[in-house]
Amino acid sequence: MDKVVIVTGGSRGIGAATSMLLALNGYAVCINYRSRNKDAELLADKITQQGGKVFCFCADVSKEDDVIRLFEAVENHFGRVTHLVNNAGILFTQSRLVDLTLARFNRVMSTNINSCFLCCREAIKRMSSGGAIVNVSSAAARSGAPNEYIDYAASKGAMDTLTKGLSLELAAQGIRVNAVRPGFIETEMHADGGEPDRVNRLSPEIPLQRGGKPEEVATAIAWLLSDEASYVTGTFIDVAGGK
Template identity: 70%
Template sequence: MAHTNSNQYKVVIVTGASRGIGAATAKLLGSQGYGVCVNYHKQLEAAEQVVTDIKLAGGQAIAIQADVSKEADVVRLFAETTQQLGTVTHLVNNVGVLFTQSKLVDLSIERFNTVMTTNVTSCFLCCREAIKTMQAGCAIVNVSSAASRSGAPNEYVDYAASKGAMDSLTKGLSLEVAADGIRVNAVRPGCIYTDMHADGGEPNRVDRLSSQIPLQRGGTPEEVAEAIAWLLSDAASYVTGSFIDLAGGR
């Protein structure tokens, strides 16, 4: 049964929510009274576990498969979420991919385009669909990266470039929709304990870099989720076009 939106009822899509920062964010928002769409691409069981966790804690959630780098999938994702939970009022663009550490000179065009499409095109498409129905009081948070500031030399220049593009998209869109009362912000996590480092070929990367971080440790997905939840909330009602760095001082 579809819900009608009241001021109290909030519906959020969290992309790439089957693991890491996305899963932590989905669970936190579920505990705060949002109806949560846990979007996933391939990890059905992991996504269903996140939904189960939210429901066991008294929240409301569904899992919807969609490759958010594809326009038709994004349109369907929003349609199904609206049908099952109600009009989407909040969005967290969390989907991201990186590949094995490499210098730019060794990157293939296929890898570069995959990173840009997965990280930037997905953000653009989801923002576009969300804005079509969002009203004053609605909000978007994009999950960028501290790599957009550092450039990630010798490791992930393609990933860093994609996050730089997300930063620009965040700023530009925030100014386009500010007069409508819709807020758009971003978080820029640094070294966070997630599975993504294994994708880059170094599962223990955070431990290796901890001594270089002023706070002397890596961050947790839950710490990032808290910042995302605040930016989405009415407590951040005067914040738009802003970036919160969650990088332990780096």
């Protein structure tokens, strides 16, 4: 059976590294993106040049209609979806909770957890003979990210709970649901929070004394999706340098 995977937020950072690795491992990959068309197309070109199967699709995965369109398009292009990586996520400028607006909190929750819920739901409908889902959470779900990203941390905590509950719901159907919790990874997302050099600033606090690479997270995701992890579900892999 062909392995068909959707990687949400797949055009940059961890999503891009995951899309590339899975394509090299024989998956037919859908790179989902919301606004980074050029990044997605450049990545797709690289994958194609290395003999991979790839398809880009623009969709805001926090919106139900967009998610349904995404899954239908992938089915028409590659066939039934067998694997899913819920990687789409946003954060905003560092802030204490007392200064957060409800609009910001709702947007973070909508993008980070609603997208995970919607994509999981549509994937499950199509995984009639088994499959695997990996949710990209964050070490912030454990730390709470005080004084910086408490709204982001709350959304990832909700993702962890969804991961655990869904893994138990689906175990008897042969659908595995796991999560990775990246720590301080060198991606563009830190610039979104207003501190592009954040990983370097915090590296001395990390037991391994450095930030992580997107490819290191991608490797963990690929393993959880693979048959090598066939007896693993409801599990969280911290890719956080010991933090």
